[in-house]
Amino acid sequence: MVKDIAIVGLGPGGIFAAKWASLIDKKAHITIIERRRYATYSPCSLPYAIGGQIELDRLVHPFPPTSRTDVYLHHEVIRIVPKKKAIVVKSLENNKRKEISYDALILALGEKPVIPDVMGLKKFLGKGVFTLKTMEDAENIIRFLKKCKKALVVGGGAIGLEVGFALREQDMEVSVVEESPHLVPNTLDEEMAKIVEVHLKERGINVFLNSKLEQIIGNEKIEGAIVDGNEIKTDLIFLAAGAKPNLELVRDVLKTDEKGIAVNENMKTSVPNIYAAGDCIHIFSSSPLTKKKPAQVATQAMKQGMVAGINAAGGSAKYTGSKSTVVNVIGDLEVAATGMNTPSENCIFAKVRNLNKPEWFGGENITLKVMIEKGSMKVLGAQAVGKDAASKINIIAFAVENSANVMELSALEQTYCCKISQMYDIINMTADVALRKMGKRITEYII
Numbered sequence: 001m002v003k004d005i006a007i008v009g010l011g012p013g014g015i016f017a018a019k020w021a022s023l024i025d026k027k028a029h030i031t032i033i034e035r036r037r038y039a040t041y042s043p044c045s046l047p048y049a050i051g052g053q054i055e056l057d058r059l060v061h062p063f064p065p066t067s068r069t070d071v072y073l074h075h076e077v078i079r080i081v082p083k084k085k086a087i088v089v090k091s092l093e094n095n096k097r098k099e100i101s102y103d104a105l106i107l108a109l110g111e112k113p114v115i116p117d118v119m120g121l122k123k124f125l126g127k128g129v130f131t132l133k134t135m136e137d138a139e140n141i142i143r144f145l146k147k148c149k150k151a152l153v154v155g156g157g158a159i160g161l162e163v164g165f166a167l168r169e170q171d172m173e174v175s176v177v178e179e180s181p182h183l184v185p186n187t188l189d190e191e192m193a194k195i196v197e198v199h200l201k202e203r204g205i206n207v208f209l210n211s212k213l214e215q216i217i218g219n220e221k222i223e224g225a226i227v228d229g230n231e232i233k234t235d236l237i238f239l240a241a242g243a244k245p246n247l248e249l250v251r252d253v254l255k256t257d258e259k260g261i262a263v264n265e266n267m268k269t270s271v272p273n274i275y276a277a278g279d280c281i282h283i284f285s286s287s288p289l290t291k292k293k294p295a296q297v298a299t300q301a302m303k304q305g306m307v308a309g310i311n312a313a314g315g316s317a318k319y320t321g322s323k324s325t326v327v328n329v330i331g332d333l334e335v336a337a338t339g340m341n342t343p344s345e346n347c348i349f350a351k352v353r354n355l356n357k358p359e360w361f362g363g364e365n366i367t368l369k370v371m372i373e374k375g376s377m378k379v380l381g382a383q384a385v386g387k388d389a390a391s392k393i394n395i396i397a398f399a400v401e402n403s404a405n406v407m408e409l410s411a412l413e414q415t416y417c418c419k420i421s422q423m424y425d426i427i428n429m430t431a432d433v434a435l436r437k438m439g440k441r442i443t444e445y446i447i
Contacts, residue, residue: 003028005312006087006100008077008249009108010034010063012298013278013305017106020309022068028313030069031100033089037074038135039063044298046138047159050145051166056138080105080253082271104273104312107261108305109246111279111296116154116241120216128222129237132163141238145170148235152176152225154213156183158328158335160240161200165331167238168205175206175234177213177227187326187337188383191351192369195385199333213237243296245280257282265318267308275312277304283319297326323381325397327390334389338397339381340371347371347380350434354426356387361419368392368426370409372434377405392427406434 005021005028007014018030042059049056063071072089078097079088086101113131115121121129130141149172153164156178168174176183182193183200197207208227215226216237224233245260255262255270259282267275278301300322310317327336343349350370355363366386373380382396399409410431416423 003103003313004101005030005104005106005309006102007032007106007108008087009110009278010036010040010071011108011110011278011301013108013110013301013308014106015040015063016302016305017108017275017277017309017312018069020306020315021104021106021313022066022309024310024313024315028068031102032063032069032071033075033077033087033100034071034073035076035092036134039071039073041135043133046132046135047162047166049138050132050141050163051169053166053169056135056142060135077249080249080274082253082274085273102273104275106267106305106308106312107250107269107274107276107280108278108301108308109249109261109276109280111243111245113239114242114244115239116213118213118216120218121237124216124218124222124237128218128235129216129239131239132159141236144236145172148172150174150234151236151238152213152227152232152234153238153240155240155242156180156207156209157186157240157242158184158326158330160238161196161330162328163238163240164205165200165203167236168203172236173206174204175208175232176200177208177211179210179212181210183207183209184328184335187328187335188385189341189343189369192367192383192385195367196330196333196335199330203331243279245282247280265307265320266311267304267319268311275308277301277308283321299325323397323400325393327393333385334387335385336389336393337381337383338393339379339400341369341381341383346374348374348434348437350430350437352426352430352433354422354429356426357421358418363387363422366392366426368430370396370406370430370434372406372438374438377407377438379404379406379409395427406431406438410435 007017038060040061045059048054074092075089077087078090086099088099090097151167151172151174153160153176156176164174164176182190183196184193211228217224224231247256261276261281263276263281263283267277269276279296307317307319323339325338353367356366357363364387369383371381379399384392414425
């Protein structure tokens with residue numbers, strides 16, 4: 001008997017769910033439903049399209065068809081009927097409906113931007129006030145830029161800063177408003193975030209910390225905004241105030257909370273034969289490294305989709321959790337982190353700033369900060385800002401994943417060529433600083 005697997009959503013979670021379900025069960029019939037008119041695209045590239053670094057239409061990609069896969073684009077699921085093991089699908093072209101049966105259902109519903117409750121905001125939403133999630137959002141922003149000189153970015157997280165820098169690339173006067181005491185609060189601590197703040201200010205971007213958008217001013221068009229009682233003149237407002245899971249379809253069907261659909265390590269929901277993956281889920285974990293909501297990045301949605309697809313097709317897979325390994329590029333500045341980075345009495349931080357390679361070969365600054373547990377000397381997390389930050393964090397993420405200790409990080413073997421790297425790499429250097437800071441009297445080294 002051929003197994004029917006239905007997948008709702010064609011983001012990274014849905015794509016990899018389909019791929020792995022078809023690999024596990026080579027006879028399974030897969031039906032994918034997606035609201036967009038186009039199959040897949042690269043959301044993380046949208047800020048760079050706004051900044052003019054890449055053409056927007058290059059970000060759309062087709063989904064490779066197979067004889068065992070049906071893809072319904074510009075369709076949406078309007079109801080899930082678990083008792084019948086069926087979904088009701090509506091065409092967004094002609095409103096025609098059809099019922100699709102499933103043996104297993106995978107939900108990759110994604111998330112949507114948070115719209116803050118600010119006086120005057122709704123009046124200009126889409127007409128001067130923008131969010132960025134889809135190709136259409138980017139198109140609207142690019143079109144609107146032609147009549148703008150000033151922009152206000154609400155939210156100093158990764159997306160806000162990427163878009164803010166993109167707008168600055170278009171010769172706009174840009175201001176960033178962030179409620180927290182420092183920028184990129186979900187990735188960096190205050191000390192490391194100061195590097196980012198200086199980077200923005202050096203490039204002419206105004207930064208307002210501990211600040212809140214209170215009101216938008218304007219009649220026919222936006223004229224300004226009130227931030228902490230002060231007026232800032234602006235023509236455009238970009239909202240980067242966070243995101244929340246798309247749960248409208250499932251609130252009355254599955255167990256959910258404000259963080260998303262409840263799933264276990266197998267991506268199973270509270271209803272048999274229904275799985276979920278990606279930005280719409282809330283996965284529980286008892287590990288201190290993974291107990292927080294996983295980083296909302298494509299790599300984690302991909303892994304979750306793989307697990308959901310394998311299990312839906314009859315295989316066996318578990319999601320081990322996320323170490324929140326992330327990177328963003330703000331202008332030409334890499335900002336990356338992994339694992340735990342919250343101060344604790346049982347931990348120490350070691351920080352080093354160095355060039356990524358010798359100065360005579362154009363070395364650029366990189367700052368690395370690593371968190372070490374005192375007793376076990378285990379590497380728990382790290383932050384990096386600057387050139388090659390991503391590659392250093394990737395190595396440390398592997399160390400965190402495998403419970404490596406700081407001695408192992410100190411002895412880490414890496415390639416060296418003076419044209420591309422330092423002989424004494426910043427990872428080894430930071431590990432050695434940590435050992436000295438811990439005051440360990442180590443008499444036997446294994447190098």
